[in-house]
Amino acid sequence: MMFDWFQAINHGIDGSFLEKVREISKLFFKLPADEKKKYLREENDVEGYGNDMVLSENQTLDWTDRLYLTALPQDQQRLQFWPQNPTNFREILDEYSSKIQLVNEVVLKALARSLNLEEDCFLNQYGTTAKMQARFNYYPPCPWPEKVLGVKPHADGSAITVLLQDKEVEGLQLLKDDQWVGVPIVPDALTINVGDQIEIMSNGIFKSPVHRVFVNSKNERMTLAMFCMPQTEKDIGPVDGLITNERPRLYKNVTFTLDFFFKNYQQGRRPIDACRI
Numbered sequence: 160m161m162f163d164w165f166q167a168i169n170h171g172i173d174g175s176f177l178e179k180v181r182e183i184s185k186l187f188f189k190l191p192a193d194e195k196k197k198y199l200r201e202e203n204d205v206e207g208y209g210n211d212m213v214l215s216e217n218q219t220l221d222w223t224d225r226l227y228l229t230a231l232p233q234d235q236q237r238l239q240f241w242p243q244n245p246t247n248f249r250e251i252l253d254e255y256s257s258k259i260q261l262v263n264e265v266v267l268k269a270l271a272r273s274l275n276l277e278e279d280c281f282l283n284q285y286g287t288t289a290k291m292q293a294r295f296n297y298y299p300p301c302p303w304p305e306k307v308l309g310v311k312p313h314a315d316g317s318a319i320t321v322l323l324q325d326k327e328v329e330g331l332q333l334l335k336d337d338q339w340v341g342v343p344i345v346p347d348a349l350t351i352n353v354g355d356q357i358e359i360m361s362n363g364i365f366k367s368p369v370h371r372v373f374v375n376s377k378n379e380r381m382t383l384a385m386f387c388m389p390q391t392e393k394d395i396g397p398v399d400g401l402i403t404n405e406r407p408r409l410y411k412n413v414t415f416t417l418d419f420f421f422k423n424y425q426q427g428r429r430p431i432d433a434c435r436i
């Protein structure tokens with residue numbers, strides 16, 4: 160199997176800028192609850208500040224606070240959910256998104272070349288605009304760490320996810336050969352994994368890894384996941400060069416909307432299973 164998760168260093172984003180990104184996240188989560196509530200997610204929406212969408216009484220909630228925002232394209236930003244405080248929040252997130260967009264392009268081209276395909280074959284499925292969702296995750300210390308998870312097992316619905324990990328506190332684990340393996344902290348690295356949409360586009364050659372986050376009783380942890388993907392109105396499917404007699408088409412063409420993703424995810428189903436032929 161090909162790699163599905165790696166740590167990128169020399170990605171072109173300064174350590175000092177990554178610090179600024181961590182800083183706006185921290186300043187936001189440290190605001191008084193009343194102030195954060197101004198950006199509260201609405202009941203049936205994913206964007207904004209809050210926790211899981213509650214879809215059933217049996218659902219286990221994640222031990223986390225998060226702020227979920229559409230970062231790109233800029234004209235789809237819903238600024239009512241963007242913190243006014245810290246005052247440079249928007250400037251920093253905009254700059255970070257455009258830098259991550261470049262990382263996304265480099266990675267998708269490299270993935271294509273590694274399969275001897277034309278380098279734009281994945282990017283061509285993006286349509287006219289790329290989409291990017293930012294998820295700021297805050298995991299408070301937890302008095303019963305063995306009883307809950309920071310994020311329950313899931314795979315990402317993105318094409319790729321670029322994660323800025325906490326500088327000091329580990330928590331991310333990925334399922335490899337039925338074992339949970341910790342993802343270490345590498346200073347100034349970006350942790351990159353493929354999501355369901357690259358699994359589909361690559362006709363299953365790249366696998367969108369299942370991962371989860373554990374919490375601990377002593378330390379809080381903060382991360383920022385950037386979900387990079389094609390514009391959501393556009394359907395995607397396995398690229399032509401990867402459908403052969405030996406390897407028939409494994410996935411349908413689908414329009415991978417956020418709604419489709421979350422309805423499955425919150426009920427403990429993998430959205431990608433709904434895409435298989």
Ligand SMILES: O=C(O)CCC(=O)C(=O)O
Nearest residue numbers: 294296310331372382384
């Ligand atoms: O916080 C982490 O380490 C990972 C978070 C994650 O998997 C996600 O936001 O999809």
Ligand SMILES: [Fe+2]
Nearest residue numbers: 313314315370
């Ligand atoms: Fe994830």
